[in-house]
Amino acid sequence: MNILILGYGKMGKIIGEIAESRGHSIAAKINIDNRSALDTVDTDSIDVAIEFSQPEAAVENIKWAINKGIPVVSGTTGWLDQKPSIDQLTVDKNTAFFYASNYSIGVNIFFKVNQYLAKLMGDQQDYQVSMEEVHHTEKKDAPSGTAITLAEGILQNISSLKGWKLSEEMTEGEQVIPITAKRIDPAPGTHIIRYQSPIDDIEITHTAHSRQGFALGAVLVAEWIKDKKGVLSMDDFLSF
Numbered sequence: 285m286n287i288l289i290l291g292y293g294k295m296g297k298i299i300g301e302i303a304e305s306r307g308h309s310i311a312a313k314i315n316i317d318n319r320s321a322l323d324t325v326d327t328d329s330i331d332v333a334i335e336f337s338q339p340e341a342a343v344e345n346i347k348w349a350i351n352k353g354i355p356v357v358s359g360t361t362g363w364l365d366q367k368p369s370i371d372q373l374t375v376d377k378n379t380a381f382f383y384a385s386n387y388s389i390g391v392n393i394f395f396k397v398n399q400y401l402a403k404l405m406g407d408q409q410d411y412q413v414s415m416e417e418v419h420h421t422e423k424k425d426a427p428s429g430t431a432i433t434l435a436e437g438i439l440q441n442i443s444s445l446k447g448w449k450l451s452e453e454m455t456e457g458e459q460v461i462p463i464t465a466k467r468i469d470p471a472p473g474t475h476i477i478r479y480q481s482p483i484d485d486i487e488i489t490h491t492a493h494s495r496q497g498f499a500l501g502a503v504l505v506a507e508w509i510k511d512k513k514g515v516l517s518m519d520d521f522l523s524f
């Protein structure tokens with residue numbers, strides 16, 4: 285495949301290395317300072333664009349590719365309020381758009397464990413749920429996109445909870461999931477869900493040791509999405 289990398293930072297570089305090691309070619313590596321290279325890139329030769337840039341750049345990057353009919357695999361977090369317009373554009377242009385807040389297979393297993401645990405905890409009034417996420421200090425959005433997906437997995441299964449909030453924005457007695465976001469270098473990403481009661485605590489944790497898992501997942505999805513159409517997610521890609 286010929287892959288366009290939109291956002292050639294920490295993630296984009298690893299994605300490029302993994303893609304080349306799997307026999308793919310890289311059409312161009314686009315960053316904030318060489319965006320004009322998009323004007324001369326041969327769009328007909330591009331099979332898939334992989335987009336890991338920044339929250340303020342993601343929508344423009346994704347729209348550029350979809351408007352050219354190029355399938356897009358996006359991992360940038362912190363822009364999802366605008367996803368409905370991207371989904372509509374994908375349908376209008378008859379191409380494919382894949383978004384995941386986290387491309388690691390381990391995290392996607394963790395998402396399922398989180399949903400199952402929340403289902404078990406739904407009727408247990410004595411337990412207070414909370415979440416903690418830890419990332420490196422360059423991360424712009426908080427809470428992380430992964431934390432928001434985890435919170436949504438809990439909310440789908442515990443009807444007494446009405447939403448999530450960063451813990452410092454909470455007021456006493458709110459029926460929401462408090463999320464603590466810590467920024468500590470060089471953490472690639474840790475997520476902890478806690479259910480605490482006066483009797484005991486239940487805690488599940490996912491810790492990423494490197495960015496390799498996210499990058500490999502994005503390349504595997506790019507290989508899978510190449511000839512597909514529509515708005516797709518990890519639930520379509522994974523069989524569990």
Ligand SMILES: NC(=O)c1ccc[n+]([C@@H]2O[C@H](COP(=O)([O-])OP(=O)(O)OC[C@H]3O[C@@H](n4cnc5c(N)ncnc54)[C@H](O)[C@@H]3O)[C@@H](O)[C@H]2O)c1
Pocket residue numbers: 290291292293294295296314315316317319336337338339341345358359360361362384385386387388422423498
């Ligand atoms: N979904 C996942 O699995 C996953 C995993 C890790 C990181 N992320 C997210 O991916 C994004 C990138 O992470 P990173 O660690 O590589 O960040 P980074 O800061 O290292 O890299 C971002 C790159 O985007 C480029 N960029 C900025 N504006 C641009 C524009 N207008 N056009 C093209 N490129 C532009 C920057 O030059 C930079 O090189 C973040 O939003 C992060 O939260 C997602």
